[in-house]
Amino acid sequence: AGASTQAAASDIDARIDELVVPAPAILESTKTAAEAVAFLVASESVAEITYIFVVDAGRLVGVVGMRDIVLAKPGQRLAEIMVGEPFAFKSGTDIDAAVRAALARHYPVYPVVDDEGRLLGSVRGWQLFERVVVEVSGQAGAQVGVSREEQVTTPILSAFRMRHPWLQVNLLTAFVAAFVVGMFEDTITQIVALAAFLPVLAGQSGNTGCQALAITLRGLTLGQLDEYPVGKLLRKEILLGALNGFVVGIVAGVAMWLYASMSGEANAVMLGVVILVAMLGACTGSGIFGVVVPLTLKRFGADPAMASSIFLTTFTDILGMGLMLFLASWVLL
């Protein structure tokens, strides 16, 4: 499976055609069950035959399973015992779309036809499933700007070309956060304890947001958001963010109070309260961003995972650090 998995992932936006192999059993619909048995007995690749594809002048008209042959009378024609108008993939179908169709069907083998319905060959169901695993396994990386095409074996320069642009995007967004922090230089100069708490606010709101983001993306991947209302998810993540932000904020607030007291800052208690309120606000907002970022990417036709963590942490960095510095400036200066 190792080699085929690698091949599968190297061109994830490929067509179904590249997985097509010749169908090992194709018979005319006028043949009888007895003739089908004779065909199977004579076939060298009988172990690979799951279905007999039934054709009329090359056009796929039905599928006969081994069970159908067993149950048929010897003289019955395939046209009588076949499952007619069988599900088939059209040539040129996007692998992604094929994978989604296969997820709902679970057939061991799928016929592939051209636009006129002529049988081109077949595709094994597990190969489509393997694609799902390869694709879904790329989701965590996609969030931080790793292409779904990249794997352990990707050469270093290809990896650099694919990853680097997103790091530049991340840098640009970091500059926005830096600009926000820079606006409060005076506040930091006067209350330098705030500098030490910049990573605390950024880290907590970022991780809280990434949790909401992960659950939203998982819901999209497993198709649960087709049924579960987005509004309900949003409310849940807002509440969760507030709850997590409040409890974490109390611990962080107490830590700031202790730290500021030891550093000899005036207003150590108020600084602790600032941290609590900023954490509560930032984590609540993180819940919103975690739901909204991937759904917005999807709305615009993009991969909902792609760089989602980069966009998310831009918002959470600005919200977390900005809120702390704004509140401290407002309340204490």
Next chain:
Amino acid sequence: AGASTQAAASDIDARIDELVVPAPAILESTKTAAEAVAFLVASESVAEITYIFVVDAGRLVGVVGMRDIVLAKPGQRLAEIMVGEPFAFKSGTDIDAAVRAALARHYPVYPVVDDEGRLLGSVRGWQLFERVVVEVSGQAGAQVGVSREEQVTTPILSAFRMRHPWLQVNLLTAFVAAFVVGMFEDTITQIVALAAFLPVLAGQSGNTGCQALAITLRGLTLGQLDEYPVGKLLRKEILLGALNGFVVGIVAGVAMWLYASMSGEANAVMLGVVILVAMLGACTGSGIFGVVVPLTLKRFGADPAMASSIFLTTFTDILGMGLMLFLASWVLL
């Protein structure tokens, strides 16, 4: 598939037994092919029959496919035409282990037996595959402390109970980063432009590290690290980190130079160089952490993804911000 997917994910460390359904076709090995056909014709659930499980006094001794029946002579006994000593799951097998075994085999149906080899029932291959998808789709969340059991539909209080402990762990690690920044309070007071670049260093080294982490986890998931040497991956990620850190560091260094010049800082050029060197060092280290963190978790028997991003960003935060502040203190003060 939606409902079964949800059920599947609600208890990911379950046993194979809960997927077992009664086998629809069980016949003694002394029966003939003709008797098997008669059985199939009489069976009400013939559409669900993929294999006939062949038993001797309840013990599974073989498997007969529909194709074997078609190819058999009517008088042949099942013992003659069956595939003997078939692959079967033992009752109590961990779902995870079963899923891995299924990935390599791709059978449509698997028999399940007890310790004495008695047939208990069967499990459909696609249900095991669905587990893989559900499990792998939980990986991005696991990295930030979301349990693989949690999904969109998980009640808010359960989600809180599962996510919150990791947020407290994240807070603890953020305090370590805060402590490191706090050690350089004097430096920040004298060169306040450094405060604005804290999120830039933390953000870039964190994202660079998360990229390496994602590829390492993907390699573990797809089984590629069984063949690809870890040392080679480590060298690649160190080089990639250095390359990305150098290019990003130049942009960030120029930005610092401009920013510090405008803010009227002395040594604006040297500050730019400090940012470049810190970024180079931090991103190189991030490459190491991205490979080492998940492999260390795995070495200690833990889920290599679980909270990996929380641990990683602890290291990258300390390295990125600490290196910048240390270099600035050393070179400029």
